[in-house]
Amino acid sequence: VVTAGRVRKKFQGLPWPEGVLDVAEELGRVRGMGLWWRLGAAWVVPSGWLGGWVAGGRVDPEREAVLLFTSGSSGMPKGVPLSHRNVVGNLRQIAETGVFQGGDVFLGSLPLFHSFGLTVGLWHPLTAGARLVTVPSPLEAGTVGEAVAEEKVTVFATTPTFLRSYVKKWKPGQAGSVRLLLTGAERLAPALAAEVEGAWGVTAREGYGLTETSPAVALNQPDPAHGLGAAAPQVGGQAGSVGRLLPGLTYRLWDPETGEPSAERGVLALRGANVFGGYLDRPEATALAFRSGWFVTGDVVRVDGEGFVTIEGRLSRFSKIGGEMVPHGTVEDALQRAFPPEEGGAGHVIVALPDEAKGEQLALVTELGVDAAGVRGALEKAGLPSLWVPRRIVRVERIPTLASGKVDLARCRELARGGDSG
Secondary structure (H helix, E strand, C coil), X not given: CXXXXXXHHHCCCCCCCCCXXXXXXXXXXXXHHHHHHHHHHHHHCCHHHHHHHHHCCCCCCCCEEEEEECCCCCCCCCXXXXXXXXXXHHHHHHHHCCCCCCCCEEEECXXXXXXXXXXXXXXXXXXXXXXXXXXXXCCXXXXXXXXXXXXXXXXXXXXXXXXXXXXXXXXXXXXXXXXXXXXXXXXXXXXXXXXXXXXXXXXXXXEEECHHHCCEEEECCCCCCCCCCCCCCCCCCCCCCCCEECCCCEEEEECCCCCCEECCEEEEEEECCXXXXXXXXXXXXXXXXXXXXXXXXXXXXXXXXXXXXXXXXXXXXXXXXXXXXXXXXXXXXXXXXXXXXXXXXXXXXXXXXXXXXXXXXXXXXXXXXXXXXXHHHHHHHCCCCHHHCCCEEEECCCCCECCCCCECHHHHHHHHHXXXXX
């Protein structure tokens, strides 16, 4: 276990195993000529030799490099072993986009048990030789804001849940050095994107990824420079989408109802160096996750003629009601616009419950005091059919979230089962 003294003091009741390595103690042992010798070796020795020396020989690229777990937002977490090839492949894919610049200063604030925080917030800046500033927790909005301002951070990756808190609590000018703001792990609401743009003068660029893909899959990028001889600059991003797929990824779409191949809309399946090989000790789950060698993400997407990918929702976040596929995200978006969440809140979450007559019914878990008539009126005004109106409304003080900032959908379903009909 690699840790630090402050962490061990905080979790004194934890049954720490033998072989704990305290980072501060180890660094404290490297002093004087030993420190300069190591720095000199890192500077002049070719990386291939240095890697072999440190690792004790060439590392099998298919060997497990890290074990992460899925978020468990919609069920029990699954273990995801990622190989050296997976992680390094994703680092190369990210670098090939060209979104980062020499001299960039990165902020590492997302937890390292989260694939986004591990790859984008740690491994990329380290392997790119960039400066990395770290803070203990993304929940400490004030500390994060101070670090960004004091260290002149230029690249900042976070989730919409944390970003919502930052834009409310940071002091004017604290985000002045940020030129590239990346969001992932959950959908970026248009209202939040507009608020960030107005407060900080920087565009929040939404991306998309999964733990199983190490994690980055797609990214909205800044518009490239106007190329010589080109009639117009290429558009790098598109509002509402998660951008284009990263280099080195291929995809297929399958119709969510028929299972047949689709050209523009369907369940996204991927192949690439960053795609994992299977879940830890879960052969049944692994078999369900792959189809003819393609990793089936479970996300229903649309891909337009320019290659921009728009997420319609998780396959698990669709309900089949009366033979019609109802996307939970679309209902949530309409309610967020009609009844904006309070500061720092998630607002509304739609979940599915069993229904004897129609197979499933929608339930609304909300932080606001909305009633059935108001919900129905808002959805009708948004042009949504009556079949999409939640049959049950459960009011809570705060929408439950996971440590990564994602909404805890499994807990929301539990709350909905115990709630009253709307």
